[in-house]
Amino acid sequence: MLTSLVVGAVLMNALALALVLARGPAFGTRVYRPMLLNLALSVAPLVLLGVVALVWVLLLHEGWTAVGYVVLAVGAVVWLLLLPNAAYLITELNLSHRQPHERVPLWYDVLLVLVLAMSGVLNTVLNVFVVQLEWVLVTSGDDARALADRGSVALCVGILLLVGFGIYLGRDVRLNSWDVRHPSSLVRKVVRHVRQPGGLAGMVWFTLLTALFLGLMYLVVIGPVIRGLVLIEQAR
Template identity: 35%
Template sequence: MTQSPTKHTLLLLAALLFTSSLAVAIWLVRFVYTGSLGFIFLQWNLFLAWLPVLFALLARRKGASRWGRWLWGGLWLLFFPNAPYLLTDLLHLGQIGRVPIWYDLIMLLTYALAGLFVGFASLFWLHDLVARTWNRVAGWLFVLVVLALSSFGVYIGRFLRWNSWDLVLNPTILLRDLADHLLVRSQFLETAVVTVLLTAVFIGTYFIIFALPPQMAVVREQ
């Protein structure tokens, strides 16, 4: 028997909360063991990764006005790169503290997966909203554009150290810094390669996740 959208959403939110809570629990064990606040920034990054979920739920809630959906959708797009950004925190492996590297690897992977799952869940909800509002082609074009933009956003955040809100609070400085960066050939190539590779990885991952429900339905029926 299929679940109603409300039950499916609640089940997915519960799974996302479990994964995020597991990540925080692993960090807390590390904190108790070492007494060090190393990797404390992961909590902030995970919080930012959850904001797109809030905005996506507000955008697709029953009775939302067209302008309300545009507002929440715009905020969702602004903060969405913070979710896959957690993948890049793997760069900190081996840089903080005296904990065995395998423990930190598991911790960082858990945060990375939590961020990726949270982000893709919110993307799936808005993908569905766009497809129902227009059509399936528009829905998939939306996904491809969002994943390309978010890959570029991850690059800006990791390499240029800008935040989502800087696009609103410091747009002129951000754009000037970005323009200066892209005018250097080696930095332009770096930007292009990182953005293209991340886009390919995100698209492939989303396709796999998108294709799983029908396969799981077959398993449940057996």
């Protein structure tokens, strides 16, 4: 099941990339480069997780335990900052890239943004599941039943709330992950936004509803995987 999930996510991202690249040549228009950037940013957190995990294992193998945990901590912070980019593709559903008198048929762009949104959802749930697995390995060893305990579930809920909040900051406040390099400016922009009429309410509702949507998708996609792992554990 896990292999099918990973292969499915890879193929969905490949299809999204193919549709974005084919859009220009197929209909005599320019390739919409922001979609390519958003797709690359969506994949980046999962790539980072793999790199950090590999470096951590190598450092532990060499006996550099302290350095390994520093790399793990720094990698976790950077990953959390990048993670909203994984699900940000769902905001492409507004079709804001279409221009007046667009040459591209509407059906093509509808299919394109749906594939982009699904790739973003799959990238997000995979990221959260990998971190959930790592959390369980650190706190409970290889007990698959710990994937469904309160601490593990709370971790997933907290991450998805932060993802929803991050998407809102990106779409409505127009912030990027790298804006944390200027924290004072970032805080001023957020404060200025929430002081606007309806700003705080919009932020809260968007965060909650987006987290709810992603949580339901997580339950649908990852739930059977967790159930399968628990059944395998019980059969031993």
